[in-house]
């Protein structure tokens with residue numbers, strides 16, 4: 001069953017078309033990644049899904065209802081971490097967690113304590129005094145403490161250090177095991193790769209690709225380093241081989257992922273002694289779309 005269903009969604013800010021015919025389907029129980037560079041339209045899409053922003057046209061269903069009309073009812077079934085976390089500066093982190101958690105219909109005290117402990121948050125400090133990372137932790141704990149069906153997380157690890165990113169990932173994996181649905185936007189590719197069952201890539205308001213990571217691999221290349229007993233020949237004539245460098249019995253190249261089988265068969269005739277293969281990353285997939293523009297963003 002689709003928890004979120006979007007068809008032909010358009011959003012104008014004045015004359016500026018921020019979302020152009022966006023389609024998105026998030027199924028119950030999946031971790032869905034929404035990736036794209038800054039300004040691509042991720043936050044706009046999430047805010048429309050949540051009924052916080054009005055669409056210009058198209059169909060948007062959340063739990064089978066129109067989020068703009070039924071926002072109050074629907075929000076009891078989900079938890080949201082906004083991209084920019086603004087907290088009440090005079091409340092402590094603990095007070096914010098309690099307040100937001102109660103607004104979502106309450107939570108178990110042990111779950112709250114467990115999360116505060118795992119994220120190593122000092123809940124007694126005023127929000128105005130927290131660093132960006134600590135404010136993010138407060139927002140995350142406030143969402144994760146709630147036992148809801150859907151978690152919508154906009155750039156959830158912004159400002160978290162790698163250790164805390166690890167804690168976050170573990171929490172998401174546990175929620176998935178419990179059958180929860182998670183929609184997570186990110187421009188951090190490793191995060192999406194590590195967590196998500198399916199991803200959609202958005203660029204300049206348009207979805208350019210949707211699928212499982214395995215399905216998207218036809219767009220990616222695997223890098224291979226190989227040592228053989230006999231000198232290697234003929235690799236340069238095979239389709240799918242790129243950036244080839246050969247020195248006698250040692251070769252390094254990248255290969256279109258769907259051509260790997262043929263290339264490995266070719267290599268075995270020279271007697272493979274060692275082979276190192278690096279799997280494609282979503283990052284490479286991205287570079288093929290964004291090219292220099294993406295490199296300069298990084």
Ligand code: ATP
Pocket residue numbers: 013016018036037038039040041042043044045083
């Ligand atoms: P980021 O990660 O930087 O938040 P994003 O993918 O979430 O990026 P959005 O915030 O959805 O992108 O913005 C999409 C586009 O719409 C951008 O070009 C942005 O400048 C524009 N935009 C967003 N909010 C408004 C607004 N209130 N008025 C006018 N333009 C807006």
